[in-house]
Amino acid sequence: MARRIMLPVYAIATNATSSLGLDTEAHWHAVLQAKTGIQHHEDDALSNIPFWAAKLNASQWQYIHTHTKTSVALSPFEQLALFSAKQALASCEQELRAEDTLVVLSTTKGNIEWLETHDDDRLALHTSAQLIAEQLGLSHHKPIVISHACVSGVLALVYAMRRLQQGTHKHAIVIGCDRFTRFVLNGFQSFQAIADEPCRPFDADRKGINLGECGAAIILTTQPEVNLFARLYAGASSNDANHISGPSRTGEELALAINTALQQAGITSTQIDMISAHGTATLYNDEMEAKAFDLCGLSQKAVHSFKGYTGHTLGAAGVLESAMIIESLQRQMLIPSLGFQSLGVPVPLQVTTDAAQHTINYVLKTASGFGGCNATAVWGRA
Incomplete structure (x- = not known):
């Protein structure tokens, strides 16, 4: 077939x-x-x-x-x-x-x-x-x-x-x-x-x-007849099966969704230039995400959360934050993580603090929520 x-x-x-x-x-x-x-x-x-x-x-x-x-x-x-x-x-x-x-x-x-x-x-x-x-x-x-x-x-x-x-x-x-x-x-x-x-x-x-x-x-x-802003390459999801409101303690399940999306996109973690994290600023979410990024070899990649600008917009968050990813790809500029001063997670993480020009070809978007759900998407230049 x-x-x-x-x-x-x-x-x-x-x-x-x-x-x-x-x-x-x-x-x-x-x-x-x-x-x-x-x-x-x-x-x-x-x-x-x-x-x-x-x-x-x-x-x-x-x-x-x-x-x-x-x-x-x-x-x-x-x-x-x-x-x-x-x-x-x-x-x-x-x-x-x-x-x-x-x-x-x-x-x-x-x-x-x-x-x-x-x-x-x-x-x-x-x-x-x-x-x-x-x-x-x-x-x-x-x-x-x-x-x-x-x-x-x-x-x-x-x-x-x-x-x-x-x-x-x-x-x-x-x-x-x-x-x-x-x-x-x-x-x-x-x-x-x-x-x-x-x-x-x-x-x-x-x-x-x-x-x-x-x-x-x-x-x-799918009709490339007009100005193309960005390309959505792939996406994946997983579940922690851990707790109704608390995230995974290891980040392994989000890491699974990340690696699956990267594989579907046909790229490796080394090719990711920026991460738009869920980043809710709760103790456990931020720790879990940081651990997942570390497991995927992404701890040295520029990462930000958009929650410092608009708060957590729930069902709108993934769409809003993807719209900002598209802006980053078009402008080739990193998004600072507003409110960040000193690292507070147990693994290395390169949190962006300045809106600097940067070569951005691929961006990883992550999200996690109640019930242990995780979702990821890979965006790239059109």
């Missing part, structure tokens, strides 16, 4: 919408200016104690509402996802026909803020995905929802890549989105995982995470 040739998959448009701004360019400017969207908040509607988080402000929400008005009553979550997708489509040089395009939505909690006020069907993730696809004019094919804790965004990109590689669609728009809600904040507070200051991934004095909210979108294609 002849082996099917897998089509190359490219990114041709992105959007990032968070507290840093309403487009990818604003996020890159934040990188250059070492600017964080994480701020101190006192809001009794969300928490009975003050907290640090990266929330969209009132004027940003007003702009999003204005540009997502429809005949259908959309939730704030759906508006944020729709806005990001529309912005990516508006910047895309290639017209996406509905019959050729797959819509993939990545989220962890969707409309969870409506839990006590709306019917179950309105809370269903597939309902949100269908509404968003319809408003985009891309509902010819049933949209796909990926909801798998904090690896959702990376898994959504890898899923879309595989569908495109197989030739079932010509294009895909991958949307990652999660709102900042009391439900999620209280959950992480119950784990005592929330930092009382801006987070500091991989730092010796890190205290935990900050939460954020974000809509992010990446348009993928």
